[in-house]
Amino acid sequence: DIVLTQSPALAVSLGQRATISCRASQSVSISRxxxxxxxxxxxxxxxxxxxxRASNLASGxxxxxxxxxxxxxxxxxxxxxxxxxxxTYYCQQSRESMYTFGAGTKLELK
Amino acid sequence: QVQLKESxxxxxxxxxxxxxxxxxxxxSLTSYSVSWVRQPSGKGPEWMGxxxxxxxxxxxxxxxxxxxxxxxxxKNQVFLKMNSLQTDDTGxxxxxxxxxxxxxxxxxxxxxxxxxx
Numbered sequence: 001d002i003v004l005t006q007s008p009a010l011a012v013s014l015g016q017r018a019t020i021s022c023r024a025s026q027s028v029s030i031s032r033x034x035x036x037x038x039x040x041x042x043x044x045x046x047x048x049x050x051x052x053r054a055s056n057l058a059s060g061x062x063x064x065x066x067x068x069x070x071x072x073x074x075x076x077x078x079x080x081x082x083x084x085x086x087x088t089y090y091c092q093q094s095r096e097s098m099y100t101f102g103a104g105t106k107l108e109l110k
Numbered sequence: 111q112v113q114l115k116e117s118x119x120x121x122x123x124x125x126x127x128x129x130x131x132x133x134x135x136x137x138s139l140t141s142y143s144v145s146w147v148r149q150p151s152g153k154g155p156e157w158m159g160x161x162x163x164x165x166x167x168x169x170x171x172x173x174x175x176x177x178x179x180x181x182x183x184x185k186n187q188v189f190l191k192m193n194s195l196q197t198d199d200t201g202x203x204x205x206x207x208x209x210x211x212x213x214x215x216x217x218x219x220x221x222x223x224x225x226x227x
Contacts, residue, residue: 001171030211037213046204046217047155058215090154094211097168099145103154 002026002093004102011110017079020105022091024072035095036074038067041104042087050089051076081107112136114144114205114218121224122195128223130190132205139163139181143208144188146179149220150201160208161188195225 003025012018028035034054039047049058051067054074064085066077078085086109091102118130132144139161146158159169159179167179178191188205202222206214 033211035211039213046220047214048217049213049215052213052215058213092155092213094213097160097210098170099157101155101157 001098002028002096002100004091004093004100006089006091006102006105008103009106009108011108012081013110014083015080017077018081018085018107020076020078020089020107022069022074022076022102024074024093024095027071028093028095029071030095034070034074035093036067036069037092037094038076039090039092040085040087041090047090078107083109112207112216114207114216116203116205116218116221118203118221118223120222121226122199123227124196124225126195127191127193128195128199130203130205130221130223132188132190132218134186134188134205134207137207139183139186139188143210144181145206145208145214146188146190147204147206147214147217148199148201149204150198153201155204158190158192158203197225199223200225 005023036054038051041047055067088104088106090104113135115133143162145160147155149155161179161181181188202220204220205218207216
């Protein structure tokens with residue numbers, strides 16, 4: 001199984017940049033496709049797709065969200081952070097048919 | 111529009127079997143796969159298994175011995191059955207639309223399942 005490692009929490013000030021990382025135990029890239037995706041989850045809600053295939057913004061997601069990375073190291077950036085962005089963020093890989101998620105990074109206000 | 115909705119009991123006795131139904135609309139089960147994902151409270155999601163668009167199935171190796179996924183395409187429904195439930199199976203269970211090597215783009219609202227006597 002591919003294990004995805006995320007830092008548990010990140011404290012940020014409103015209006016600043018937040019950088020959330022996800023490291024995979026093995027490459028999640030196939031050819032030019034980086035099969036890492038990012039979700040936002042707020043309490044009591046289902047996860048919401050933000051970024052697919054490492055760097056593509058999902059429909060309706062604000063441009064302050066962006067993603068980058070390849071191979072085993074990926075980053076979700078929120079710039080600038082707004083109050084509505086306080087949530088938990090999960091990475092997820094679809095390189096193998098047994099998809100796996102990270103444990104999540106909780107974005108908190110400083 | 112694409113929708114998925116989970117249904118099933120909210121409370122299951124330990125050692126009993128969990129049965130959930132996912133009813134979909136806005137897409138065909140013969141064109142898209144459907145996965146079940148569960149999430150214990152305060153923890154990350156866990157992929158449980160998949161009903162492939164062609165009728166085949168795939169399971170998380172950690173759950174394979176207890177899990178069964180089936181479907182009824184005429185009713186646009188996918189079913190999950192998991193036996194020998196224990197308290198650590200408590201959590202929210204979601205069904206999601208699943209296209210190979212792609213993210214879960216649509217999720218149901220989830221159903222909270224508590225395993226308790």
